[in-house]
Amino acid sequence: MSVSSPLVGVLLVGETQTSRGHVIGTAYLPTVSRSQTLKQLRDTLLPTLPADFKEKPYLFLTPQGWKINRSLEESVLAADVLDQDTCVRIQVDYARPRIGIVAEWERSEGRDVPLGFVFCELSASLRDLATQIMQDLVPSYPVRSPAQFSFLDRNGWPIASGQEAHFAVLDVIGDHTVRIRYNRHPGDTPLTTSSVQRLSIIRPSTPPTTGRPRQLQGVPALEPAVGGEGGVTLGAGNKAGEILISYVHSEATLHATALKRALQSEGYSVFLDVDSIAGGADWQDSLNEAIGRCSLFVALVTLRYGYTLWTNREVKLADILGKIIVPVNFLANWPPSCLAIQFATTQYAQWEQPFDANDPSNSAEVSNSNNDKASPGNPCGQAAIGVARTIIQRYQKELLSTAQVSPLEEVDGNEPHHLTPTSPSGVAAKPPMKSCPSLLPNSVPKDYQDIIQQPRGGRPLVVIMCHPAQRELASTVSEALEGDGCEVWCTREDDHSPASQETRAKINEAGVVVIMFSEEFVKCCKCQARVFYSEQRKRIVPLLVGSVCLPDWAAMLVGTNVFVDSRALGFVSTILGKVRAALNPRALEHEQAEAARQKEELDTLCTDLAQKLPKGKLVYISGGTNFYSPSGESICIELGMQLAKEKGVVLATGGFYGVGETVAKSFYDERVRLGEPKGVCHIVAVRDDQDKSHQTRQRSDGTFEAVPYGTTLFYGSSVRQREMLIPRLLDLCVLIEGGPGAAFEVQQFDWNEKHVIPVVVTGGAASGLFQVPPSVFRRPWGVCESDWSLLSDRGAVPRDVATAIVNIVRALSLPWSSEGKGSLGRADTELILCEESAATATIGRKRSYLESH
DSSP: OOOOOOOEEEEESSTTHHHHHHHEEEEEOGGGGGBBBHHHHHHHHHHGGGGGGGGSSEEEOOOOOOEOOOTTTTTTGGGOOTTHHHHHHEEOOOOEEEEEEESSSSSGOOOOOEEEEEEEOTTBHHHHHHHHHHHHHHHSSSSOOOGGEEOOOOTTTTTTTGGGGOBGGTTTTTTTTTEEEEOTTTTOOOOOOHHHHHHHTTTTTSSSSSSOOOOOOOOOOOOOOOOSSSSETTTEEEEEEEEEEEHHHHHHHHHHHHHHHHHTTTOOOOEEEEHHHHTTSSSHHHHHHHHOOOOOEEEETTTTTTSSSSHHHHHHHHHHTTOEEEEEEEEESSGGGGTTTTTTTTTOEEEOOOOOTOOOGSSSGHHHHHHGGGTSSSHHHHHHHHHHHHHHHHHHHHHHHHSSSSTTTTOGGGGGOOOOOTTTTBBOOOOOOOOOOSOOTTOOOOHHHHHHTTTOOSSEEEEHHHOOOHHHHHHHHHHHHTTTTOEEEOOOOOOOOOOHHHHHHHHOOOOOOEEEOOOHHHHHHHHHHHHHHHHHSSSEEEEESSSOOOOHHHHHHHTTTTOTTSSSSHHHHHHHHHHHHSSSSSHHHHHHHHHHHHHHHHHHHHHHHHHOSSSSEEEEEEEEEESSSSSSHHHHHHHHHHHTTTEEEEEOOOOOHHHHHHHHHHHHHHHHHHHHOOEEEEEEEOOOOOOOTBBBBTTTTTOOOOOOOSEEEESHHHHSHHHHHHHHHOOEEEESHHHHHHHHHHHHHHHHHHHHEEEEGGGGGGTTTTEEEEESSSSOSOOOHHHHHHHHOTTOHHHHHHHHHHHHHHTTOOOOOOOOOOSSSSSSSOOOOOOOHHTTTTTHHHHHHHHHH
């Protein structure tokens, strides 16, 4: 074509000099128009570009291939970018540079194998680039750690791993490509282009349509952005990792830290919450996002794993998203009861080092000490090395089994082998979850949500969970549901295994689960395991059968769901209405919107209240509004006086009469006498519809008055919301006497992994009544045995009991690490789950106490 031709081709080219271009349009550009600027040329070219390309950002290139920055387009003429073929070259302008990764097996073999590309800033260190390669490319190839490949500079010289932090991508890139050398070991098969093509199918680029036995098969990690050392960024400064470690803080902080080091030494990027979540970040959102981005989820299953708010959410979300899960077992019996269904067929790695929950070295205080290094000289570190190797082996096996082909297996004709994802056992995987979990975090991509929430063919399935003693009632509800157009499956009487594959499959397939809570049901381990499995996965309709007293685990799992009372007239019709609403396609949107509203409201209250709380060691006082124990009031008075002498202590109450009022007034008066800052704060709900005027200062319109001494902060639209708010901000609660309300507060503290000091000698909730979690009665590490024993000593005088409480407050108020970790949204420590006997000793006192109330 003549240079003077008015027709101009628009050529889309790649980054490298050797890339082949593709003509995507032709523009009419007379010679006189070639004096226009590139900015004007953009408007001229717009009608000629394909519709799906018009919104993409792009840059103009000179005939030599040089990019022209957008800021220069008003100074450069169209004639300056036309090449000898009368073409204008353009290139997609990605948010970050796209860098090709080319590997050679050995220089002598002269093989150059393109592995793919990553998005990475040119100023990033080679260590960051190695993390990006491991995250995006390497899991599909037989390179399992950065130690197995080296970067090559422009001279072809390998860069040692210790030098990677001192070199930037700009130091090694050439023609938009970074070269690495795969360090072959004896017996390895050479890396070839055909093997790379086969491997590319192991990690799909789009969500799959078939699932693993859990839910989804081979869900890839979300696209990360390059971050700081050791990981990729999550939002505002948080770091993600290929591997995420989930654990209970007070039980396994040292083990998690040692395991992280061991996995990192094998070349993997690891997410550990206390190291990877930036200060001030939303803890829950950051964890959800990290789980969505990880490829491997490692659960350190200690005594309380799955029984706390955070670990319960983490392990279920990983399961719902189809992540590869490798549990590490610390228990004598497997699986744990709360995860019996999820982990029934899951292979675990055994932590060989004996685990002692009372050993202070297991807790967060020593997590940053020299003892947490994964070194042969440290027993914990030595065990972590072995566990890390087992985890990596399981991880690699899972990755390869999803494609059901060896990464180096030869395929006839050297053509890519298209495979169907299968389960690890080689049996064709079952379809994914057919209907939606109760809630999915916003961090889960919509494509994945669509797969998880795809509708079930035929009639909607409703699962009824009941104890055999309620079989007749279940039949009545089942007939009504079937008559309403539902298919119903009821847990079977002859199903002796809580983790049967049929139970799991039916729950996964169901749209709604109806749970019949009876006295027999809440005491049955099989029934408990089924409730634990269903919560967070399915929408639940809870039914109370008789005058059942719900245990703490049931109340926490069911949450804000409104119970249906089987004793009420027309309760079957109520169940039908709730099931219809739950199966409504719009119900999920409403549910998610309502949950988001409640979360935002609670988060806003937390943020605002945190800024107004006094600075110091906050100690919350919970208990009864009347005294029934002979020593209860005396202990409260002594406790207030002694705590007032502790520097930096701030006392917090809920503004109720009884225990809170007595301790706070004694504390306040003693501070006045000492001339010290008052340090008393009452966190009171704004109002409540229930009449609580006999328990606190409530007006006739339901609103509450300020307490006449100390500082009163009004937060929470109801007393129940205030009770849910306080444990999110305060780390320590002292429980004296107390009824169901105090027990609920303690449940919230325990569920949020906070410390509770139960003054057992005062009875009531403090002695284990009203379903107080057994875990609060186990002595925390660092607390003196004699002090903890005094809490239960009926012969101890009130002054000695108060002194013991103050000593325990001191021990639990110590800093948990020698170095700051930022603002933790999750408690730094957690109580250990105690034996059932810790609470059953109170059963004999229950009848007389209830009668006295």
